[in-house]
Amino acid sequence: MFSKVLIANRGEIAVRVIRTCQRLGIQTVAVYSEADADSLHVALADEAHLIGKPRVAESYLNIEKIIEVAKAAKAEAIHPGYGLLSENPSFARRCEEEGIVFIGPKADVIAAMGSKIEARRTMEKAGVPIVPGVSFALDSADEAAKAAASIGYPVMLKASAGGGGIGMHIARDEAELRQAFEGSQKRAASFFGDGTMYIEKYIERPRHIEIQLLADQNGHCVYLWERECSIQRRHQKVVEEAPSPFLDEETRRKMGEAAVRAARYIGYANAGTIEFLVDEQKNFYFLEMNTRLQVEHPVTEEITGIDIVEEQLRIAAGEPLRYQQEDIRRDGHAIEVRIYAEDPNTFYPSPGRITAFSAPQGEGIRHETAVQGGITVTPFYDPMIAKLIAKGPDRQTAIERLLEALRDYRVEGIKTNIPLLEAVLSHPAFQAGDTTTDFLSKHWKPIKTK
Numbered sequence: 001m002f003s004k005v006l007i008a009n010r011g012e013i014a015v016r017v018i019r020t021c022q023r024l025g026i027q028t029v030a031v032y033s034e035a036d037a038d039s040l041h042v043a044l045a046d047e048a049h050l051i052g053k054p055r056v057a058e059s060y061l062n063i064e065k066i067i068e069v070a071k072a073a074k075a076e077a078i079h080p081g082y083g084l085l086s087e088n089p090s091f092a093r094r095c096e097e098e099g100i101v102f103i104g105p106k107a108d109v110i111a112a113m114g115s116k117i118e119a120r121r122t123m124e125k126a127g128v129p130i131v132p133g134v135s136f137a138l139d140s141a142d143e144a145a146k147a148a149a150s151i152g153y154p155v156m157l158k159a160s161a162g163g164g165g166i167g168m169h170i171a172r173d174e175a176e177l178r179q180a181f182e183g184s185q186k187r188a189a190s191f192f193g194d195g196t197m198y199i200e201k202y203i204e205r206p207r208h209i210e211i212q213l214l215a216d217q218n219g220h221c222v223y224l225w226e227r228e229c230s231i232q233r234r235h236q237k238v239v240e241e242a243p244s245p246f247l248d249e250e251t252r253r254k255m256g257e258a259a260v261r262a263a264r265y266i267g268y269a270n271a272g273t274i275e276f277l278v279d280e281q282k283n284f285y286f287l288e289m290n291t292r293l294q295v296e297h298p299v300t301e302e303i304t305g306i307d308i309v310e311e312q313l314r315i316a317a318g319e320p321l322r323y324q325q326e327d328i329r330r331d332g333h334a335i336e337v338r339i340y341a342e343d344p345n346t347f348y349p350s351p352g353r354i355t356a357f358s359a360p361q362g363e364g365i366r367h368e369t370a371v372q373g374g375i376t377v378t379p380f381y382d383p384m385i386a387k388l389i390a391k392g393p394d395r396q397t398a399i400e401r402l403l404e405a406l407r408d409y410r411v412e413g414i415k416t417n418i419p420l421l422e423a424v425l426s427h428p429a430f431q432a433g434d435t436t437t438d439f440l441s442k443h444w445k446p447i448k449t450k
């Protein structure tokens with residue numbers, strides 16, 4: 001195992017990674033921007049290094065600066081957390097070149113999954129179901145129209161360099177497709193520096209269900225069941241849970257086995273996630289692979305009892321996985337909500353100074369945050385200030401515990417989405433497990449807050 005690890009991140013996830021390192025007796029090195037000098041991750045780490053200005057481009061995304069600090073501090077490995085540099089193949093490659101272990105898969109594996117067309121082709125070869133569609137670049141509206149005619153409308157136009165919803169467009173007929181094509185291509189080109197487009201059959205009212213994987217460097221891979229993440233707004237997840245209220249045991253097993261095939265086929269080593277779209281008939285289709293630790297990993301930890309960060313560290317250090325598939329248990333139900341510093345009606349970020357903050361406690365409650373009273377939420381970073389997770393023996397108990405914790409949650413000085421979270425959890429459709437990707441647009445009516 002490593003004796004010293006640098007955490008190339010901030011906020012709750014930096015704190016989360018530091019805590020597991022501490023438990024395993026690993027020394028920790030934090031990096032921070034000028035805006036984060038008083039942050040919890042800086043206080044908790046064994047050492048902390050200032051790497052630049054508040055804007056991420058001048059600090060947390062500065063690859064050479066972070067490598068320089070890792071070398072000076074003699075860190076053997078870098079944990080990238082999520083977001084920031086976690087799926088940046090150039091960063092993984094620079095670590096490899098400098099003899100620093102990047103706690104994630106190989107750079108070429110990250111790059112392969114970053115191209116959505118290449119990912120589709122790879123998954124097809126691996127025997128993983130993909131959405132009906134094309135797995136090659138469409139160079140013109142004519143080509144797109146020809147492909148759509150064979151797939152059948154409605155179709156979804158997507159950017160190969162996209163993901164997370166950017167550059168997507170639904171077309172219900174040929175006129176709509178032709179109208180959207182060039183604009184989408186130009187937007188993708190300016191946003192990603194790559195205007196490569198492809199199309200898929202549009203799946204109506206899908207669910208987003210993802211499989212958590214652990215794969216070691218010897219090609220041994222297990223799945224840690226699924227997470228249901230359908231409740232999203234503008235491709236930001238809001239509520240996540242495990243298990244999914246929608247899946248039956250057979251579909252669950254088939255999805256898990258397909259995800260394991262995917263990871264083995266690409267020589268994956270790390271924790272990872274295969275995202276699937278699941279339609280109303282429970283057909284599932286590969287959507288994307290996330291080659292990092294995810295925000296919502298705690299719900300899986302809660303039902304399996306496995307510390308996913310610990311497993312990432314062990315895998316990166318070359319240890320074999322300590323589990324066979326039969327060893328992976330599933331116990332109870334866990335739900336996570338993301339607490340954002342934002343206005344619940346306009347969804348605009350609400351930065352400012354937090355004047356009072358107290359975390360709820362109670363049976364089955366887990367709270368992940370870097371916030372302490374007196375800190376300022378700045379506009380430089382993601383507005384997610386905390387994650388609240390409730391576990392119970394069953395879904396109803398988890399919902400009740402989470403609602404109670406949300407009622408006790410106290411944040412003053414800024415606005416948060418807590419009223420929205422309370423409304424979702426107490427909604428009959430949520431309680432019935434009717435969690436599709438259009439949940440919020442269907443059920444959320446902005447409410448009056450002061």
Ligand code: MV4
Pocket residue numbers: 131156163164165200201202203204206207208229230232235277287288437
């Ligand atoms: C789709 C789809 C329907 N059909 N693809 C959104 C994010 C990006 N990763 C893929 N997304 C979608 N792709 C086909 N062929 C619907 C979505 C989608 C969605 C997916 C998961 C969770 C929330 C969503 C919200 C809107 C659209």
